Amino acid sequence: MDYGRPVRFGVFITPVATDQPLQLAVLAEELGYDLIGIQDHPYQRRFYDTWTLLTAIAMRTERITVFPDVANLPLRPPAMLAKAAATLDILSGGRLELGLGAGGFWDAIKAWDGPGRTAGESVSALEEAIQVIRLLWSGQHGIKFEGKYYRLGGAHSGPVPPHPIGIWLGAYRPRMLSIIGRLADGWVPSFGYMKEPDLVEGNRRIDEAAQAAGRDPNAIRRVVNAGYLDAETVVRLVVDCGMDTVLIAEDEMREFMSEIAPRVREEVESRRSRRAD
Numbered sequence: 378m379d380y381g382r383p384v385r386f387g388v389f390i391t392p393v394a395t396d397q398p399l400q401l402a403v404l405a406e407e408l409g410y411d412l413i414g415i416q417d418h419p420y421q422r423r424f425y426d427t428w429t430l431l432t433a434i435a436m437r438t439e440r441i442t443v444f445p446d447v448a449n450l451p452l453r454p455p456a457m458l459a460k461a462a463a464t465l466d467i468l469s470g471g472r473l474e475l476g477l478g479a480g481g482f483w484d485a486i487k488a489w490d491g492p493g494r495t496a497g498e499s500v501s502a503l504e505e506a507i508q509v510i511r512l513l514w515s516g517q518h519g520i521k522f523e524g525k526y527y528r529l530g531g532a533h534s535g536p537v538p539p540h541p542i543g544i545w546l547g548a549y550r551p552r553m554l555s556i557i558g559r560l561a562d563g564w565v566p567s568f569g570y571m572k573e574p575d576l577v578e579g580n581r582r583i584d585e586a587a588q589a590a591g592r593d594p595n596a597i598r599r600v601v602n603a604g605y606l607d608a609e610t611v612v613r614l615v616v617d618c619g620m621d622t623v624l625i626a627e628d629e630m631r632e633f634m635s636e637i638a639p640r641v642r643e644e645v646e647s648r649r650s651r652r653a654d
Contacts, residue, residue: 378577379652380595382621384645386638387412389446389602389624392425401627402434406441408634414446414476414565414602414624417453420485428453428461435469443469446602446624447476447547447565451491451499455506455527459513463538471540475510476565478547479503500552502526507544507560514538545600554579558586563598568606568614576601576618598622605629608640615641616648 388405390398392415402413413434417427431443443465448458458475466473479499480486487493494502505524512520513534522529545563548554549571557564564583566576584594600622601614614620625633 378580378619379616379649380599380619380621381649382595382598384615384642385411385622386634387414387442387600387622387624388627388630389414389416389604390627392416392427392430393423394425398425398430399433399437401630402441403437405630406438408630410441410630410634412442412444412474412600412622412624414444414600417445417447417449417478418482418485419449419452420482420489428465431473432465432468435465435472438472440472442472442474444474444476444545447478447545449480449486450477450503450506451480451486451494452489455509456513456529456532458506459510459534462510462542463514463536466538466540466542467536471538473538474543474545474563476545476547476563477503477506477561479553498526500556503546503553504556504560507556510544514542543598545598549579551582554582555586557597558583558588558592558594559590561597563600565600565602567602569604573613573618576614576620580619600624605633606637608637608644611637611641612644612648615645 388410390401390413392398405413415427415431427445435443462475483493505527509522509527515534516537518533520529520532520534543562545565546557546561547565548557587594599620601620602624604626611623
């Protein structure tokens, strides 16, 4: 299972409330990484607010893409999330993608005055949120939306993002994977929590849902939070499991980019060439 997309590498930076995240972000760009992901757990008292940190990173870098990995939807109303995403995409020159999660750690979310939802309710709310966000990136006026969890009562959208922001879902179960295939632009699982066969099965489910909805599965990004892996494992994630972007741990990013990444690119190209012959 290989979609033939260019292989990209990113860094998963922990938003500890020190100077370290900004320093690591600048270093990641200098080392040639493509992407920075920041987890979104506002109830963690030692963490910065993810959205503010993403903005600070974008203002200190010039090339690298940033995204919440993944945004905590129950604590971030989708209308305001859409506005914040469009704003940062403009300020960064089109360098934002939007990772989105249905929520977890419900006791912590409720402690921060967020809603308490069942697993099924949280997925339904996420599906509505995708629609709300896209409407508020459309540039339309007088937008109305009536859902069970979210509503728009004649909203005027804008500013419009300068590039089509991808909505990438952190997802593991069949219903969420189906939503990716039908509605979203990318998948962001974590390796370890999901093994290689799980990634293959997840991609299969996404592809089936995309095809049923008349969408091209090859247009969907496959981004995996992987920690630190050897070259052969990363190659398998790409050419056997269908993942096109690999995020590694912040404390290994120098060694990975100098030693592992070149070998991965070479071997992926080699295997793809052999398959094409």
